[in-house]
Amino acid sequence: MLITLVVANQKGGVGKTTTALNLAASLSAASRKVLLIDLDSQGNSTTGTGEEKDKSEHSLIDVMVSSEYSLERIIEPTKYKFDLIPASADLISAEIELSSLPNPTTILKNKLKDLGEGYDYVVIDCPPSLGMLSVSALRAASKVLIPLQCEYYSLEGLAAMNKTIKEINDATGENIVINGILRTMYDSRIRLSREVSKELEEHFSEQLCDTVIPRNVKLAEAPSFGMPALYYEPDAKGTLAYLALAGEIINKFETSVVTI
Ligand SMILES: Nc1ncnc2c1ncn2[C@@H]1O[C@H](COP(=O)(O)OP(=O)(O)OP(=O)(O)O)[C@@H](O)[C@H]1O
Numbered sequence: 245m246l247i248t249l250v251v252a253n254q255k256g257g258v259g260k261t262t263t264a265l266n267l268a269a270s271l272s273a274a275s276r277k278v279l280l281i282d283l284d285s286q287g288n289s290t291t292g293t294g295e296e297k298d299k300s301e302h303s304l305i306d307v308m309v310s311s312e313y314s315l316e317r318i319i320e321p322t323k324y325k326f327d328l329i330p331a332s333a334d335l336i337s338a339e340i341e342l343s344s345l346p347n348p349t350t351i352l353k354n355k356l357k358d359l360g361e362g363y364d365y366v367v368i369d370c371p372p373s374l375g376m377l378s379v380s381a382l383r384a385a386s387k388v389l390i391p392l393q394c395e396y397y398s399l400e401g402l403a404a405m406n407k408t409i410k411e412i413n414d415a416t417g418e419n420i421v422i423n424g425i426l427r428t429m430y431d432s433r434i435r436l437s438r439e440v441s442k443e444l445e446e447h448f449s450e451q452l453c454d455t456v457i458p459r460n461v462k463l464a465e466a467p468s469f470g471m472p473a474l475y476y477e478p479d480a481k482g483t484l485a486y487l488a489l490a491g492e493i494i495n496k497f498e499t500s501v502v503t504i
């Protein structure tokens with residue numbers, strides 16, 4: 245059954261793209277069929293996979309505005325074991341393109357339903373803004389994963405995400421919940437990081453992922469070579485952490501799947 249794993253946080257630079265990209269690589273290394281969708285016009289997941297932005301004839305927005313086009317039309321294989329829907333420049337004008345359509349934020353969810361049995365996971369990398377595309381992704385999610393850095397403003401970012409999700413639920417009747425909170429770029433030598441981490445353990449024990457992603461330069465270097473870290477430095481601490489996270493997700497989420 246398809247699990248749509250949405251990686252979101254309104255706060256920028258918290259590790260959404262690093263998480264989406266390396267989870268796609270790690271889940272596919274665990275023999276899961278994975279599709280990575282880059283919803284951010286910055287296209288960091290796309291270039292981090294070694295692919296180009298705006299190369300394709302049709303974009304995700306083209307598919308979303310046309311009732312005839314399906315997602316299959318824009319799925320591309322990567323050099324790795326997972327497929328990709330790359331970012332395109334028109335993602336930036338999604339609001340304008342989509343707002344005249346009926347129920348625009350349900351289009352992605354419905355298109356994903358039509359994907360059928362081809363994939364075990366769709367991993368969606370969201371932009372830092374909470375526009376129509378992020379709302380579309382959240383409405384399509386079977387599981388929502390929030391990466392955050394253990395620093396002062398992260399808890400505020402988490403509260404903001406909670407508020408946004410509640411507003412979406414109230415407005416749409418959806419029942420979106422935060423299923424996973426992931427500590428990223430963790431440095432145990434920093435006292436504030438340890439304190440924030442402890443606070444998360446106390447208040448969000450159910451959602452908090454056991455896996456902690458350490459600050460690791462290999463994770464930051466790999467995208468500039470167009471590689472997920474697993475292919476750039478398989479033994480790096482960061483690579484191993486994302487493999488562990490994939491294992492945790494498989495154990496937790498594959499036994500409690502909610503259909504989209
Ligand atoms: N665990 C880590 N260790 C070291 N560097 C990291 C780690 N995770 C992410 N980075 C680096 O931190 C920066 C921000 O990460 P990333 O692009 O994944 O965040 P983001 O939330 O997707 O950002 P945006 O909101 O702009 O989309 C990048 O330069 C990335 O390489």
Ligand SMILES: [Mg+2]
Pocket residue numbers: 260261262284288369370371
């Ligand atoms: Mg990003």
